[in-house]
Amino acid sequence: MKIKLHIDVMMAKRKMSAGELAERIGITPANLSILKNNKAKAVRFSTLEALCRVLECQPGDLLEYDTSEGALEDSNLHNTG
Numbered sequence: 188m189k190i191k192l193h194i195d196v197m198m199a200k201r202k203m204s205a206g207e208l209a210e211r212i213g214i215t216p217a218n219l220s221i222l223k224n225n226k227a228k229a230v231r232f233s234t235l236e237a238l239c240r241v242l243e244c245q246p247g248d249l250l251e252y253d254t255s256e257g258a259l260e261d262s263n264l265h266n267t268g
Contacts, residue, residue, distance in 0.1 A: 197242040212234065
């Protein structure tokens with residue numbers, strides 16, 4: 188996956204548990220785990236907005252575009268065009 192989420196980094200900076208964050212942004216702990224572990228295929232803007240509001244950060248603090256070979260090869264596996 189070329190896009191990585193750094194939710195765990197911001198949670199550590201804010202000294203916030205996963206359970207507390209999930210509750211405050213209105214998603215299940217299981218869905219937060221999917222986001223934290225970079226297993227999500229998409230993120231709703233409303234979820235990103237809630238993450239930024241609760242973690243007091245900008246989208247760029249949470250998102251990273253990964254240009255490493257492994258990330259590019261993995262994303263090409265899903266490219267059918």
